[in-house]
Amino acid sequence: EVQLVQSGAEVKKPGESLKISCKGSGYxxxxxxxxxxxxxxxxxxxxxxxxxxxxxESRYSPSFQGQVTISVDKxxxxxxxxWSSLKASDTAMYYCARPEGAHWYFDLWGRGTLVTVSS
Amino acid sequence: EIVMTQSPATLSVSPGExxxxxxxxxxxxxxxxxxxxxxxGKAPRLLIYGVSTRATGIPARFSGSESGTEFTLTISSxxxxxxxVYYCQQYHNWPGTFGxxxxxxx
Numbered sequence: 001e002v003q004l005v006q007s008g009a010e011v012k013k014p015g016e017s018l019k020i021s022c023k024g025s026g027y028x029x030x031x032x033x034x035x036x037x038x039x040x041x042x043x044x045x046x047x048x049x050x051x052x053x054x055x056x057e058s059r060y061s062p063s064f065q066g067q068v069t070i071s072v073d074k075x076x077x078x079x080x081x082x083w084s085s086l087k088a089s090d091t092a093m094y095y096c097a098r099p100e101g102a103h104w105y106f107d108l109w110g111r112g113t114l115v116t117v118s119s
Numbered sequence: 120e121i122v123m124t125q126s127p128a129t130l131s132v133s134p135g136e137x138x139x140x141x142x143x144x145x146x147x148x149x150x151x152x153x154x155x156x157x158x159x160g161k162a163p164r165l166l167i168y169g170v171s172t173r174a175t176g177i178p179a180r181f182s183g184s185e186s187g188t189e190f191t192l193t194i195s196s197x198x199x200x201x202x203x204v205y206y207c208q209q210y211h212n213w214p215g216t217f218g219x220x221x222x223x224x225x
Contacts, residue, residue, distance in 0.1 A: 061214035105153035109162040
């Protein structure tokens, strides 16, 4: 089965670091970009960035450049989203999603990882 | 960055009725427009890409169209499982930007 399996919910304090994961299976992981999408509580979808597992090329939306780091380990078919210092405003659901081939709409989504940042 | 504006924010419809959702792009996106459905507590699901091509498994009651920078998602006869939030997304320019969503409610 083609799927993206995300790590579980996290509760963190402001200033803490965090890395969440997204494991792809059932398809050629190295040959498909993987993106991350943020959804704050009650709000819409925001594309954060994307990475190509084959060569680890990454791109970031301007709003998220410098705020997070996207990485990948193709040996375990897993992409990561990392914060070095969380803020309360990072509280959100984070989805990983796979774009379809050459076009960057998402045809496969993970179930999401809820990140709560609170003192 | 291309801004996508959806209207209305909320659409109240009865089961069996037709629903028409709109999405406007701030500049041309050259038919690179997708629609997603998101039910409460679930991940988004791709409905339509390339303005009007239904994704795998999407019923024919969902259709998409365009007129310049205006895009429309039509649900011909609403079923109970269609009540959800719908997002448009352009993928012509980086980063692909989403509209703010239209909630379809009973």
